[in-house]
Amino acid sequence: MSLIEVKGLKKNYGDLQAVRGLDLQIEQGEIFSLLGPNGAGKTTTVEILEGFRTRDSGSVSVLGVDPQIKGHESRIWRNRIGIVLQNSADAGDLSVGETVKHFSNYYSNPLDVQEVIHSVGLDEKQGSLIRNLSGGQRRRLDVALGIIGNPELLFLDEPTTGFDPQARRAFWSLIQQLRSDGTTILLTTHYLDEAQALADRVAVINHGQIVEISTPTELGGRATAQATVQWRDGAQIKLEKTDNPTALVSKLSTHFGGEIPELIVTRPSLEDIYLEMIGNPNE
């Protein structure tokens, strides 16, 4: 059985059909990324999986449990998951160490507080008040609080919004580390390069339905799409779209007698494919 199983999920807000018949399966141990424009039903879907929202119809199973579960059963279920939300800005008057330690009291099998703080790279900030952390450090603390309970499944919502490039790279390796420790991760993001770098599989969601589920390199036939070969011929930059880039490069190499000036070979980026898939947002 898959870690997350969703069948025919529907959710309306009044007349607005936010999610209309969505199917999804997420397997143990993968980083799965949900992509989609604002208003596509992404957040609604994730919040239903997190047990924050009720659904109108369809079946949902997360770790074998219906997230709408209540009472003590819900506590036992939440004991096995971790959630990193967008924009948490609370508890500014506590230190990093105090906060992580406190949250560890909520779980039956928490990880070691020191180890978690170390793994998110906040050792030196251990005694600092949260209100004095930078945006990136704060986000790392959010992740620390999400993983302190040693979750089997981690929800990550837009984790690197507002990060500088260096901080993002560091954050990505933290997430990859979690995956190699066996945590399944559901990542929602606006950054296509983030999905490309982290996700084993991506799902594009639009108008409340899944458009396609694939690996980042194969999405939308990307791996086999026409390549663009670009080079300089005298004063001119030349471009050619081809199904056989190797043959073209080989021909050019012969033509130039070795090195091809300013050679670039590209296929459509994940972003190109994605934008094509979701179409014109004003349609």
Next chain:
Amino acid sequence: MNKVPSALRIGLRRGSLEVKQFSRQRESVVFTLFFPVILLVIFGSVFQNTISPGVTFSQYFVAGMIASGLVNTGFQALAITIPMERDVGALKRLRGTPMPASSYFIGKAILIFASMAVQIIMLLGFGVLFFGLEMPTEMSKWITFTWLVILGSACSTALGIAFSIVPKSGRGASAVVSPIVIILQFFSGVFFVFTQLPTWMQQVAAIFPLKWLTQGMRSVFLPDSFAAEEVANSWEIGRTFVILMIWLAIGIFFSVRKFKWDRD
């Protein structure tokens, strides 16, 4: 493996965390703990008249301020700060953990009880030192005092948590909550002698807990002879207990059923 810590254990941890957090917010410490004392100094200095043989207005006022401290520290503070916690996503984050709602409520109750204890000590200290307040000597009065403080704190905490669902945002919360508290204070015999208020005001006040808390505190700190000057010619201790219990039940009911963890 799936034996999650008990609600009470987490609640006690939350209580100490809440107290720690509160003690680090200098403005709120000053406002919550010193404001009642400042009011006491102002009113106690302005109105030095005797309202009945052996009873000065400042004595009457100290009793009222302790009662209204219960409302300010519990109901008012929670109904304003919980919407703020909701705004910054703190509550939603907690909702996503195995922490049960009851632990959050227990933590708040501990915070309110602790800050109330400090506030009462300060009010009594100032009352005795500067405004002729006399500490009761009979054991029975201290017993009444103790349950009034505990039940009053609990009631005020539960109603504050329940009322936190009303303000739409943390920024607007103060504007919704504070007028209610101030009007209640005027109606309930905190700033004025209750029996001198118009009858309709007394009747409105009698619906709400503050009037009963002020009367209960007067039964502790004023001489028993003053009971004859209350509306019912008695301290009505039994009725006070029942009414506070009813409000406590209402507060707990709405807190448990309607508490909002998220903005929408």
